[in-house]
Amino acid sequence: MPPHVTILGAGVIGLSTALYCARRGMQVTVIDRSPAQRDGCSFGNAGMVVPSHFIPLAAPGMVSLGLKWMWNPESPFYIKPRLDPDLLTWGLHFWKAATRQRVSAAAPILRDLSLLSRQCFEDIGLDFGLVKNGLLMLCKEQHTLDEEARAAAQANALGIPAEVLDARATAALDPGVTMDVCGSVYFPKDCHLPPARFIAALECELTRLGVQFLWDTEVTGFKSENGRLHSVSTSLGQVGAHEFVLCGGVWSSALASSLNLKLPMQAGKGYSLTLPSPRQLPELCTICTEARLAVTPMDGALRVGGTMEMAGINETITHRRVRGITRAFPQYFPAFEESDFAGVKPWSGLRPVSPDGMPYIGRTRRWKNLTIATGHAMMGLSLAPATGKIVSDLLDGEKPAVALDLMSPDRFL
Secondary structure (H helix, E strand, O other): OOOEEEEEOOOHHHHHHHHHHHHOOOEEEEEOOOOOOOOOOOOOOOOEEOOOOOOOOOOOOHHHHHHHHOOOOOOOEEEOOOOOHHHHHHHHHHHHHOOHHHHHHHHHHHHHHHHHHHHHHHHOOOOOOOEOOOEEEEEOOHHHHHHHHHHHHHHHHOOOOOEEEEHHHHHHHOOOOOOOOOEEEEEOOOEEOOHHHHHHHHHHHHHHOOOEEEOOOOEEEEEEEOOEEEEEEEOOEEEEOOEEEEOOHHHHHHHHHOOOOOOOOEEEEEEEEEEOOOOOOOOOEEEEOOOOEEEEEEOOEEEEEEEEEEOOOOOOOOHHHHHHHHHHHHHHOOOOOHHHHOOOOOEEEEEEEOOOOOOEEEEOOOOOOEEEEEOEHHHHHHHHHHHHHHHHHHHOOOOOOOOOHHHOOOOOO
């Protein structure tokens, strides 16, 4: 009889994990607190697959930059001041991790994870509109381009191709769109895709493979004995399994706490707006570096997203942060106007942000049959296939292709 795996969470990480487990012949149940028709952070994101993002969020300079931006409600990174012990603990871990030594150790791991994930996207065998023509890091200021050129040199040293371009060479790469920049860095290995199509393709394939979905089902606890979980308690009753995988996004932290595990996590709210009939449609996805905006063409539409707002588990729209996006975008793409976004409904989603910028992937010492896969922050979609493959490797007793030490779920115990 094949092993039964119960996966908690039907975001892009949970679905990718379910795919790799089901294709290995495991019996899979996926539980999610939302209905099947949902709109979480796996849907409205920028849809980028980014080996270029090998520097973790907790990096030198981010603490001072975050303190500076805290006083601007339209800034790309905002932490709502509040007396919250979890936030204070998270902030202390972030500060400790934001060192050059830590970034140097993390970069090759993120590179390996990203390149594995890119290969998985190509090999997965589903139709979801993957576009493999690279990404441009757009810079309006020369000093920003100089900083990005240094990052490009690091990327090349790590085996991630990167090319520094002036304004003319940038325009030549994407001639169908007008850009007001002094230059860019081009990452040819990066890709983009429509997230909703990817999720739909995964769900269709999982249904074909016989995966059971329990939608609109709240997890309330666990039953265990002798260091093993026997079942998960839900609003529909007990669900047993041989193995359990926690992929609950920002809600994973509370579930882990009920199992005496510590997964420090903050909800990093991101926003996006999608123009259905844009004035111009780029061929490449781009990052507007100073404004921290992500711009992605998607099946004829154009998605513009950004911000990292840490205000707790709160899904309300902060319109001043949305205005920060709509005001900044035309500064890079002058054919557009802020008024183009009038009537466009903003989307928001809660990203699960670990304090050191590394996801939680792996088994725990405390529970023999529990695997964690969460905390990917802005990289959830980009790293989902690699994460799913690694988890299936662990459940099948195989050694993963990527070293997991810096991503251990036990690292803050």
